[in-house]
Amino acid sequence: MLYTNLKHLESAADHRKAISENENVMVICGRMGPMCIPVYGIAEELEEEYRHVKFYDMEFDNPESHVIRSLPEVRGFMGIPFTIYYKDGKVVRATSSIQTREQVKAILDKEFSTTVKA
Amino acid sequence: MATVNHYDAIVIGAGPAGLTAGIYLSRARLRTLILNEGTVGGQMVLTHEIANYPGVESISGYQLSGIMKKQARNFGCEIKTGISISGLGLNDSIKSVILSDGTEYTADALILTPGGRSRTLGVKGEDEFKGRGISYCATCDGDFFTDKEIIVVGGGNSALEEAVSLTKYASKVTVVHQFDHFQAFEHAIEEARSNSKISFIMESVITRFFGNEKLESADIRNLVTGEINNFKTDGAFIFIGYVPNTEFLKGKVTLNQWGEIIVDSNMATNIEGVYAAGDSTAKKYRQVTTAVGDGTVAALAASSYINDLKTKKKQPAEI
Numbered sequence: 001m002l003y004t005n006l007k008h009l010e011s012a013a014d015h016r017k018a019i020s021e022n023e024n025v026m027v028i029c030g031r032m033g034p035m036c037i038p039v040y041g042i043a044e045e046l047e048e049e050y051r052h053v054k055f056y057d058m059e060f061d062n063p064e065s066h067v068i069r070s071l072p073e074v075r076g077f078m079g080i081p082f083t084i085y086y087k088d089g090k091v092v093r094a095t096s097s098i099q100t101r102e103q104v105k106a107i108l109d110k111e112f113s114t115t116v117k118a
Numbered sequence: 119m120a121t122v123n124h125y126d127a128i129v130i131g132a133g134p135a136g137l138t139a140g141i142y143l144s145r146a147r148l149r150t151l152i153l154n155e156g157t158v159g160g161q162m163v164l165t166h167e168i169a170n171y172p173g174v175e176s177i178s179g180y181q182l183s184g185i186m187k188k189q190a191r192n193f194g195c196e197i198k199t200g201i202s203i204s205g206l207g208l209n210d211s212i213k214s215v216i217l218s219d220g221t222e223y224t225a226d227a228l229i230l231t232p233g234g235r236s237r238t239l240g241v242k243g244e245d246e247f248k249g250r251g252i253s254y255c256a257t258c259d260g261d262f263f264t265d266k267e268i269i270v271v272g273g274g275n276s277a278l279e280e281a282v283s284l285t286k287y288a289s290k291v292t293v294v295h296q297f298d299h300f301q302a303f304e305h306a307i308e309e310a311r312s313n314s315k316i317s318f319i320m321e322s323v324i325t326r327f328f329g330n331e332k333l334e335s336a337d338i339r340n341l342v343t344g345e346i347n348n349f350k351t352d353g354a355f356i357f358i359g360y361v362p363n364t365e366f367l368k369g370k371v372t373l374n375q376w377g378e379i380i381v382d383s384n385m386a387t388n389i390e391g392v393y394a395a396g397d398s399t400a401k402k403y404r405q406v407t408t409a410v411g412d413g414t415v416a417a418l419a420a421s422s423y424i425n426d427l428k429t430k431k432k433q434p435a436e437i
Contacts, residue, residue, distance in 0.1 A: 033258040034164035041157035045200045076331040078262040079249030096249025
């Protein structure tokens with residue numbers, strides 16, 4: 001069980017619902033280990049700043065997380081967490097292993113920008 | 119001097135030392151701010167189970183840090199996370215901390231608890247293949263390397279213990295170490311040496327990682343001969359110790375040759391009104407309990423310093 005303060009995705013159905021009902025979604029799929037916990041912490045801290053993004057976690061060892069582990073975008077990944085960014089239900093970015101706050105923010109700003117282009 | 123951003127004390131860092139200092143200072147009714155760049159809880163949150171914290175049979179580091187944070191906030195301590203420090207003013211009686219967004223906070227006393235982080239090799243390809251063959255956590259990523267051949271870099275307890283633990287998954291583990299001897303305890307060395315899946319490349323360092331989608335090889339340089347060999351590998355686990363997060367303090371407070379802050383028995387640095395605690399200070403043992411103890415001493419010493427300052431300000435000037 002992931003004891004973070006993020007919303008948890010516990011099934012493939014939860015996952016489908018989350019990415020179909022929300023425009024911008026970040027899902028961190030991991031365990032309670034030293035590479036994953038900092039990423040959960042970063043997401044928790046960014047929730048308030050990025051209100052237009054929905055942040056979730058999903059337990060890597062939950063068989064239902066096959067919806068993430070079988071994505072073509074994670075082929076070659078050999079480090080948790082697998083962090084997936086969805087825009088309108090489509091994967092726009094995926095990262096493997098620990099990330100810094102700056103790296104996460106750079107992706108959120110690039111992929112989920114709220115600025116309307118002229 | 120009383121501005122909106124002025125506090126009695128500012129604590130930099132929210133690991134166990136910083137949170138403890140925050141608890142003690144705010145409980146002493148001192149206006150206290152904790153500024154934190156990383157994850158609240160510091161290295162403590164990375165510990166799966168803490169079973170030697172007195173009074174608590176077993177708890178995860180994540181949960182314990184959550185409780186400490188709540189305790190500090192309950193006493194009125196303000197905690198700002200996700201900040202980035204761009205400047206420090208320590209030499210005047212009023213200390214200042216400037217953030218990268220231009221916000222300035224001032225205080226009568228400062229407690230430095232920036233903690234530490236895992237050391238990286240800093241070679242070409244390391245960042246590129248992080249999570250694609252390069253890892254810093256055997257328990258996290260070991261199972262991705264089932265039946266694969268991997269390298270473990272390092273010669274301390276962590277490196278050798280993790281090398282042994284990785285033999286549960288990997289078919290072959292090669293330990294690469296820069297010296298001709300290990301720094302680990304004898305029992306860890308013996309356990310690694312007696313494991314048939316483990317071999318050793320001594321007096322050598324990794325100079326570069328190569329691969330395409332995943333890590334495929336590493337250049338290993340022999341430090342005695344200077345010879346470089348390209349070594350085929352599916353993975354590399356790096357355990358080469360920790361470094362204190364004190365780069366921003368260089369030239370501001372006295373550090374030793376390893377970048378650790380030098381403090382006295384009251385956790386005071388060489389600058390009046392500036393204290394330090396936790397893993398970033400020069401000391402032998404680094405545990406949650408020692409960080410908590412350091413944070414307590416620093417907070418009590420800082421409280422006494424602040425109260426003395428307040429008393430002096432109230433006294434009429436002598437004629």
